[in-house]
Amino acid sequence: MKVIKDSVHDHIQVDGVARALLDTPALQRLRRIRQLGTVSLVYPSANHTRFEHSIGVYHLACEALEQLDVEGKRAERVQAAAMLHDVGHGPFSHNLESLTYRRTGRYHDDVHDLLADGEVGAVLREHDLEPETVADLVAGEGRFGQLVSGELDVDRMDYLVRDAHHTGVPYGTIDPGRILRELAFVDGELVLEEGNVQAAESLLVARALMNPTVYSHSVARISKAMLRRAAERLLDAPETDIDAAALQRMDDADLLVALRSCDATGEFSRRLDERDLFKRAVWAEIDAVPGGIIEADHETIREFEREIAQRASVDDEHVILDVPSRPSMKETSSRVMVSGEIRRLEQQSPLVEALRAAQYSQWRLGVYSPAELRDRVGRVAVEVLGLDIDGALVSEVRNGDGLETTLDQFVD
Numbered sequence: 001m002k003v004i005k006d007s008v009h010d011h012i013q014v015d016g017v018a019r020a021l022l023d024t025p026a027l028q029r030l031r032r033i034r035q036l037g038t039v040s041l042v043y044p045s046a047n048h049t050r051f052e053h054s055i056g057v058y059h060l061a062c063e064a065l066e067q068l069d070v071e072g073k074r075a076e077r078v079q080a081a082a083m084l085h086d087v088g089h090g091p092f093s094h095n096l097e098s099l100t101y102r103r104t105g106r107y108h109d110d111v112h113d114l115l116a117d118g119e120v121g122a123v124l125r126e127h128d129l130e131p132e133t134v135a136d137l138v139a140g141e142g143r144f145g146q147l148v149s150g151e152l153d154v155d156r157m158d159y160l161v162r163d164a165h166h167t168g169v170p171y172g173t174i175d176p177g178r179i180l181r182e183l184a185f186v187d188g189e190l191v192l193e194e195g196n197v198q199a200a201e202s203l204l205v206a207r208a209l210m211n212p213t214v215y216s217h218s219v220a221r222i223s224k225a226m227l228r229r230a231a232e233r234l235l236d237a238p239e240t241d242i243d244a245a246a247l248q249r250m251d252d253a254d255l256l257v258a259l260r261s262c263d264a265t266g267e268f269s270r271r272l273d274e275r276d277l278f279k280r281a282v283w284a285e286i287d288a289v290p291g292g293i294i295e296a297d298h299e300t301i302r303e304f305e306r307e308i309a310q311r312a313s314v315d316d317e318h319v320i321l322d323v324p325s326r327p328s329m330k331e332t333s334s335r336v337m338v339s340g341e342i343r344r345l346e347q348q349s350p351l352v353e354a355l356r357a358a359q360y361s362q363w364r365l366g367v368y369s370p371a372e373l374r375d376r377v378g379r380v381a382v383e384v385l386g387l388d389i390d391g392a393l394v395s396e397v398r399n400g401d402g403l404e405t406t407l408d409q410f411v412d
Contacts, residue, residue: 004055007048008162012059017076017127018083022055024119026087030054032251036163037092038223039214041275043167046214050086050093053162058083060154063180064147074144077129081137081148085155087114088138090248091255095224096231102298103235103244109149111135146190151334152183152203160206163214171209174202184337191335191342200345204331208355212362216324222277222368225322230259230268233317237264267317278320281378282367286327288388289365294323304384312380314373321381322366327359 001015002022014022021027030050040046061082065075088108090096101107115121115131115138124131136142140149147154157176164172179202182193192200214220235244240262247255259269271277286294293304301321309319332346346352365385369377382389 006052006056006059008158008165009056009059012055014055014058017080017123017129018058020123020127021080021083021120024123026114026118026120027051027054027083029251030086030089032253033089033091033093034252035093035159036167036214037095037220038227038272039167039217039220041223041277042217042219043169043214046163046167048162048166050089053158054083054086056158056162057085057148057154060157060176060180061147063177064154064183067180067183068185070144073128076127077134077137078144078147080124080127080129080134081145082154084111084115084120084134085109085138085148087111087120088248091250091252092224092227095227096247098298099228099232099235100244100248104248106248109139111138143185143188150190151331152179152190152192152200154180156203156207156331160203160210163210164206167214169210169213171213172206174206175199179203186335186337186342189335189342191337194337194340197336197338197345197348200331200334200336201349201351203334204329204345204349204351204355207331208329208359211359216362218280218283218364218366219277221322221366222280222320223272225320225366225368226268226272226278229317229320230265230272231255233264233268234258234262237262239263278318278368279371279374280366281369281374282365282381282385282387284365284387284389286360286363286365289323290386290388293365293385294326296323308367308377308381308384311384312373312376314369314377318369318373319377319381320366320368321385322368324363324365327356327363329356329359332356 001013002019004012004014006012033050034040035048035050035053036046058079061078065078088111090100097108112132112135115124115135121131124134137145137148140146149155157179160172160174161176179199182196182199184191184193231247234240234242235247242258259265301323305319305321306316309316332352334345335342336345336348338348367377367381
């Protein structure tokens with residue numbers, strides 16, 4: 001057994017298959033991948049890693065299993081899956097996942113190949129665990145997969161508290177202990193027992209508050225978009241032999257070195273290193289954006305970027321169009337027991353509609369460019385994208401005096 005001092009959960013005991021997995025290269029690699037990617041450019045203390053998060057998820061999984069009276073091999077499978085749930089992450093965590101998925105067809109929770117062979121596979125087999133079954137749990141499949149990846153999963157319970165702790169914001173506060181004590185399986189579904197609607201709401205509220213404050217902070221979005229563009233140029237550069245599969249197995253330092261060493265990505269690398277980031281040329285509300293743009297695929301987005309750059313007479317690399325997916329709240333489908341029946345949280349909680357409205361109002365399309373080009377890029381982007389800004393505050397940028405202004409002033 002090993003005892004680890006954790007910044008969130010205090011002392012964590014790690015034993016059995018989890019202890020054996022702890023020192024495998026796949027787990028140790030997570031020490032070199034920051035949990036929040038480029039968010040440290042907003043919150044300097046947000047340098048915690050996927051490694052410590054994985055240990056925290058394992059710890060909460062052990063507590064949940066004890067509460068649910070799950071023991072033996074079944075418990076060991078879940079403990080292994082909790083410890084291994086992030087081994088599929090590429091550098092800077094989620095920041096590059098959309099890029100690597102387009103080229104490999106694999107998200108970070110598809111770890112079947114990673115667990116099948118090597119030291120991880122050997123450790124699992126030594127403990128009479130099937131790598132395929134553990135990988136299925138990581139993907140959220142089956143009855144106990146809900147504990148690892150679902151609406152009431154231990155992954156979410158750890159990262160909300162951990163991310164709030166390391167960023168210093170007060171918005172990710174939940175009570176994991178209470179939630180874990182009230183978990184139960186009813187007809188194969190993981191639910192919160194009677195009288196715990198508020199506990200489920202706490203997860204919803206915490207995620208809703210952390211999203212605009214941390215995960216989708218404008219600077220985090222800009223730096224993430226710049227990192228994606230740099231990584232895409234790296235993969236397409238003729239002087240490199242890096243493909244998307246190789247990129248997925250890098251850590252943060254590997255990627256930064258590769259970006260600094262490639263002529264095609266040198267300027268993006270410098271900007272990220274020096275925090276000389278692009279600025280918002282457009283910051284548009286969802287009602288101002290045509291639906292076709294919100295639903296556009298990657299190549300269509302790139303075509304818009306090229307057209308904006310051409311019409312604004314700037315280099316292609318100086319325009320980035322950032323279009324988030326439509327607002328969604330996975331947590332609203334959490335199951336709670338009310339009057340003896342299983343109900344989805346969205347059926348029971350009056351908070352859901354209010355939080356959905358807040359999420360809708362916080363959605364923004366962004367167009368980013370170097371500071372000296374943003375006025376020109378902003379004017380052209382409004383025309384090219386057909387943004388409807390008449391009479392509405394749909395975009396905010398900083399003018400030269402540091403005052404807030406709207407894009408109406410950029411349009412003839």
